[in-house]
Ligand code: UDP
C-alpha cells in the first residue's frame with residue numbers, strides 16, 4: 019500500500035481545525051483501500067487552542083501526528099518541518115488549515131502523480147475573488163517585477179496547495195536556505211508539474227495571518243532570495259552620475275565658469291549632492307540587505323524549534339542530535 023503524508027501548517031486555527039479534519043479525513047477515508055494516510059499538523063506557535071484541538075484529534079485517530087513549535091516561526095518553517103518529517107511517505111501533500119484549499123481535489127492530484135506520470139500536482143488559483151482589491155493589485159505588481167528580473171519563473175497564481183512525489187520533496191529539502199520563499203523554491207526545483215485550476219474559497223473560520231507589512235517582507239525575501247538584479251542597480255547609478263558629471267563639465271567649459279552666477283547655481287549644486295547621496299545610500303542599503311541575509315545563512319540557526327510532538331522527531335533540526 020502506498021502512503022501519503024498530509025502537512026497542515028496551523029497558526030491560530032482552533033476555530034477551523036475540527037471542520038478541516040472532518041472534511042479532509044472523509045476525503046482520505048474514501049481512498050483508504052489504496053493509500054495509507056498520515057496527517058502532520060504543524061502548530062506554528064499558536065496562541066489559541068490549536069494544539070489542544072490537535073492533541074484531541076490525535077487521541078481518537080492514530081493517523082494524526084503533530085509537531086508543535088516553541089514559538090511562531092512562520093508558514094515557511096512549518097511547511098519545512100512537515101516535509102522533513104513526511105519525506106518518508108511516497109506522496110506528500112501540503113494544504114492550508116482554513117479550508118480555502120478544497121480537500122476534495124486531493125484524490126485528483128494524487129491520481130496525476132501516482133498514475134499519470136507527473137511529479138507534482140499543484141493548484142493554481144482561477145481568480146483572486148475573495149481577496150481585497152488592494153492586495154491583489156500589489157501582488158500582481160510584485161509578480162510582474164520578480165518575473166522580469168529573476169531567472170526562476172514564479173507564477174502569480176500558484177499556491178502552496180500541492181501533492182508531490184517523495185523525490186520532489188527530497189530536492190526541496192536539499193535547499194538549505196534559511197530565508198525560505200517556497201514559491202521560488204517549488205519553481206526552482208523544476209520537475210513535471212500538473213497545474214490544477216482551483217477556485218479560491220472563503221476562509222471557513224478564523225482570520226488571515228497576513229498583514230500588509232508581512233506580505234511586503236515576503237515579497238522582498240522573494241526578490242532577494244532569487245535574483246541579484248537589485249545589485250546591478252549600483253552600476254546603473256554609477257553610469258548615471260558619470261553622465262551627469264560629464265554633462266556638467268562640458269556645460270561649465272562652454273559657458274565659461276568665470277561668468278557663472280554662483281548664487282543661482284547653489285540650489286542646483288545642493289540638489290546634485292543630495293541626489294547623489296540618496297543614490298549611494300540606496301545602493302548601500304541593497305548591499306546591506308544581501309549581506310544581512312548572508313549573515314543569517316552563516317549563523318545557521320535552526321529554522322524552527324520543536325517544543326512538543328507525538329512523532330519520532332527528537333531534535334529540532336533535520337541535522338539530528
Ligand atoms: N500559517 C502558519 N504560520 C504563520 C501564518 C500562517 O502556519 O505564521 C498557516 C495558517 O494557519 C494557514 C496557512 O498558513 O493554514 C495560510 O495562512 P492564511 O490563511 O492566514 O493565509 P492566506 O490564505 O490569507 O494567504
Ligand code: MG
Pocket residue numbers: 114116118221226
Ligand atoms: Mg488562508
